[in-house]
Amino acid sequence: MPNRESPDREKNRFSARAARYARVGANVGGVAARYAGRRLIGGEPDRAGEASALSSALGRLKGPLMKVAQLMATIPDLLPAEYAAELQKLQSEAPPMGWAFVRRRMMAELGPGWESKFQSFEHHPAAAASLGQVHRARSLDGLELACKLQYPDMQSAVEADLQQLQWLLAIRRRLDSAIDTSEVGKEIGARVREELDYKREAKHVALYRQMLDGVDIVRVPRAWPELSTGRLLTLDWLGGSRMLAHKDDPLAARNRLGTAMFTAWWFPFSRYGVIHGDPHLGNYTVFAEGAGGSRGNASEPAGINLLDYGCIRIFPPKFVQGVVDLYHGLLHGEDDLIVRAYESWGFRRLSRDLIDTLNIWARFIYAPLLDDRVRTIADGVKPSDYGRREAFRVHQALKQKGPVTVPREFVFMDRAAIGLGAVFLHLRAELNFYRLFNEAIERFSIDRVAKRQAAVLAAAGLQEA
Numbered sequence: 228m229p230n231r232e233s234p235d236r237e238k239n240r241f242s243a244r245a246a247r248y249a250r251v252g253a254n255v256g257g258v259a260a261r262y263a264g265r266r267l268i269g270g271e272p273d274r275a276g277e278a279s280a281l282s283s284a285l286g287r288l289k290g291p292l293m294k295v296a297q298l299m300a301t302i303p304d305l306l307p308a309e310y311a312a313e314l315q316k317l318q319s320e321a322p323p324m325g326w327a328f329v330r331r332r333m334m335a336e337l338g339p340g341w342e343s344k345f346q347s348f349e350h351h352p353a354a355a356a357s358l359g360q361v362h363r364a365r366s367l368d369g370l371e372l373a374c375k376l377q378y379p380d381m382q383s384a385v386e387a388d389l390q391q392l393q394w395l396l397a398i399r400r401r402l403d404s405a406i407d408t409s410e411v412g413k414e415i416g417a418r419v420r421e422e423l424d425y426k427r428e429a430k431h432v433a434l435y436r437q438m439l440d441g442v443d444i445v446r447v448p449r450a451w452p453e454l455s456t457g458r459l460l461t462l463d464w465l466g467g468s469r470m471l472a473h474k475d476d477p478l479a480a481r482n483r484l485g486t487a488m489f490t491a492w493w494f495p496f497s498r499y500g501v502i503h504g505d506p507h508l509g510n511y512t513v514f515a516e517g518a519g520g521s522r523g524n525a526s527e528p529a530g531i532n533l534l535d536y537g538c539i540r541i542f543p544p545k546f547v548q549g550v551v552d553l554y555h556g557l558l559h560g561e562d563d564l565i566v567r568a569y570e571s572w573g574f575r576r577l578s579r580d581l582i583d584t585l586n587i588w589a590r591f592i593y594a595p596l597l598d599d600r601v602r603t604i605a606d607g608v609k610p611s612d613y614g615r616r617e618a619f620r621v622h623q624a625l626k627q628k629g630p631v632t633v634p635r636e637f638v639f640m641d642r643a644a645i646g647l648g649a650v651f652l653h654l655r656a657e658l659n660f661y662r663l664f665n666e667a668i669e670r671f672s673i674d675r676v677a678k679r680q681a682a683v684l685a686a687a688g689l690q691e692a
Contacts, residue, residue, distance in 0.1 A: 371464035414635035422537035431536035444530035467512030485656025573634030595660035604651035
């Protein structure tokens, strides 16, 4: 029977986890020891050298910790700039499983006759990442499929890596204590563990199909439950081109893609309290007019395909209320709304100085939404400098007034906003973000969000936040 575990299998998992602890601890702990040694003899920390060593160590490991490191690098000011720059260079492409290995894994998930359940199944993966790889296939009735197969022993690897994540956060605390990262590790751990559960991801797909039903500029695949398990997820194959292939398209095309990105992210959040927590370029492709039987010129970008549903964050409606409160507070200069927003997100011990410091970053994130005109997301700021000045000002203020504990619910919200902004930087779209956002929150109320959220989560088989 598929998915049946044996004592030997469990023993092997324990052995794999122990080996993973040893490799990760040696590599990451070695960087920490290097830093501690310099401090012991009174030397200045060689951040560039230590960051390069850490990046090299994680790059050799591949797997989940590399994914966590990439995630940490995208959260502004979580790591020193030298560390973030190095970790952002990490490639998420892992060596793919060979065909013999894939056959054994597919047999473990769908049983000995698994190949008879497909009309065809490509031997070479279409994509290979940190937790699994994707194979193109064709259903018995001829439809194109994407089969995401998890690498073996990923649960063991994730647990080992999350234990060692504390090394990375400890390095950050030793270098600078302005930001208390105690809640960050908990949030990252919860989300990465969820990404291992492909049954949950299939429910996320169903959730997004409901939330974006009728939105023609965003396509969401269907899950195929009869061809899926906890470690195999089969979805419709959505054909499309890479987002970056369109960065030099005519402005009208780039604006359509920018609007689609904004809709795919803000509509589910403002109406249902759900965000896609990993909005990087690899999780989207572009479909054209004429694709999938639609009308028009097949070369003209029509919208985006939303491909990956592992990192989905479901928020309590009060958190969404905080986002709206902060927006209106900044827009109209209403301090009581601003304070209420930060408190609803979980910030504690708020003082006037701390509020002013948090507002520096808030005004940066919200700036395009507060500006009722057509503009780019950066509005004249060089992409390489986007957010750096604000992050530096926040960091300097927190060194004097902090530390501040980052609430765990805030982690992925902030990260997703930065990731979405990065996509807009690449597209150079010129949009009225103020109007798009106000359309998204039109007739907002916390009760309406709660009712909508409960309905779509129940239909998708998920629980409320």
